[in-house]
Amino acid sequence: MRVGLFVPCYIDQMYPDVAVATLELLEGAGLKVEFPAAQTCCGQPMANTGCNDAARPLAARFLDLFDPFDYIVCPSGSCTSMVRNHFSDLVGNDPRLKSIQSRTFELCEFLHDVHPIDFSGNRFPFRVGLHQSCHGLRELRLGGDSEQMIERPDKVRSLLAQVQGLSFVELQRVDECCGFGGTFAVNERAVSVAMGEDRVQDHLDAGAEVMVASDMSCLMHLWGLISRQGSPLAVMHVAQVLAGRSPTVSVKNSIKPKTGNAV
């Protein structure tokens, strides 16, 4: 069985450890994982802006690169949803599309539904605030959301819940959007920042030490605010927690005096 590792462009360039952690999890489960290095970006920024002409060749490249794999696994709900739910707008007439869509999985979904791994031997003695990323939640249905009255297994949470010492803090708004939204973060900067600040505050109020999410894009936005505020909150991708990484608080890049404390 061949697993193709689908690494979102910003994870490749800015958060390589998230991809390494993902790889460790998959290889640890005995899977043969390959990284088709010609991959770049699935085209989501362009498609979300409405520029389908710019996104189309990227979707077509994705099909070429990932068609040979039995499974395609990605540490991002948003990019997975792009392939599964939005590629039909771009390359809907490609005969490979349906099959590739059915083989493409978000990491937690893959570890929950397709190839379960036991994480009960792991330890992570921290209070975790789980940020349920919108696309994972409402486009991939990785869990039940607060709007719909439908019980669904919470795939991200149930993986984390296996880890010893990890405790969840309870947020006031369990699945409020962080305000990233791709180009929205820049196009609607005021709203985006207000949403992010409120999201961070909810985690701080709940007493979280580490904010964990299944999408690094949400965490990039939230960390940017946390770092600027100097708040004592670490952010980690779920893959990093499951792969046994430790949290670090960093305000290294901040242009304001640092006040953050290591957890």
Add this chain to the structure above:
Amino acid sequence: MATVSEHPEKAAAYIADRSRSRWHDGALWFVRSKRDRMAHSLPEWEQLRSTASQIKAHTIANLPEILQQFEANAKARGVHVHWAADAQEHNEIVLEIVRKQNATRVVKSKSMLTEECHLNPHLEAGGIEVIDTDLGERIVQMRGERPSHIVLPAIHIKKEEVGETFAKYLGTEPGASDPQYLTEAARQHLRSKFLEAEVGITGVNFAIAETGGFVVCTNEGNADLGASLPRVHIACMGIEKLIPRLVDLSVFVRLLARSATGQPITTYTSHFHGPRPGCELHIVLVDNGRSRIRDSDEFRSALGCIRCGACMNTCPVFRRSGGHSYDAVVPGPIGSVLSPAADTKQHRSLPYACSLCGSCTDVCPVKIPLHHQLLTWRQQIAAQGLLPVSKTAAMRAGSMLFQHPRIYALAGALGRRALRWLPKSWVYNRANPWGLDRDLPEPPAESFRSWWQTNRQGTSVDEGMKSKEAKNGK
């Protein structure tokens, strides 16, 4: 000529008053939380949503027949039925009815359709006094504003500000902010207006083809007074307000108030089946672009909207930026779908006033896939050339970059190095809107693809980048 309105600027202006924005967000979140509790209390909630969605899909598909059935049955009940192709025609029909009565005083209960058609200024220009009788609408009318929310029209106004407005217009105690005192003052004021009025105008929540009757839902009973005290009642409705059968109504009445305010049912759910003896009942059926939406495969289901406002209450953008930031009669997610249908150029920024979180889609009682429709609008806006060149050029450049993995990898390496070594003032300035409020990620020494080549010896088209990347790292 309408000027192009840009949501980001208006939103930023509202959010600049951070405490007001937080207060607005909290007030609407409170309503959404009530909605969640009420929806939770019905085990059949999702079944109701599916049923409502199916009824609306059926109605929209068969709209001409259902409208004709309604017209025939309403006429048989002695109702005068009028048809208006657009807002102008609607306004003329209403003014004509009022003039025929030699009337000069009109009371009007809540109706988003009359807002959409800008009926008030039309009647006022014709010498008619129009008083909005919904408390929130009366407040915004006094202040010369438009409603900021379709169900909670004055949600953006604090009670202290209502006190100021009432002190000015109704002579209440200056500085008073007690809701009971202010409500009583409004009640006395409105009562005199009801008694003087010669014509009452209402909206319509649901019109039932099978019976020719219609239903108006309010929490204040103002529609009932407006429809019962004057001799003439004019009900104005969009053609999408139809439902086929009386039994269908039960589904919508249960969904509407729960979705809107978290009430089990609106306080007044009034059924109208023809004029009272000696009185007149008119219904104006308005298209005003609805047929065009019905003809579009992408947006047809938006006609199923029952105007509950749940998408506004749940929308994290609406909650922070306020309804007026949309500069549209119907704001929020559904407004951002409907407004570009009326004028794409003017409202082109609205489909982008959305983080695509999908909460609106899941909260919608008739299952309109709102965030998907907003995405579809973005495609249409880009295809129509209505995006700023800066955006389309950036997307095209990004696409070219991502089509060439080597250049992409090189650009990434250079970007990471620049982030590490450039002075902060070069990275954090007005040209970098991200960095105005947020730090940029700390750049890692190498990309994942570089790590992979080093540690997994994979064959890739990136061969050759390895040494460059390694040098870029420490």
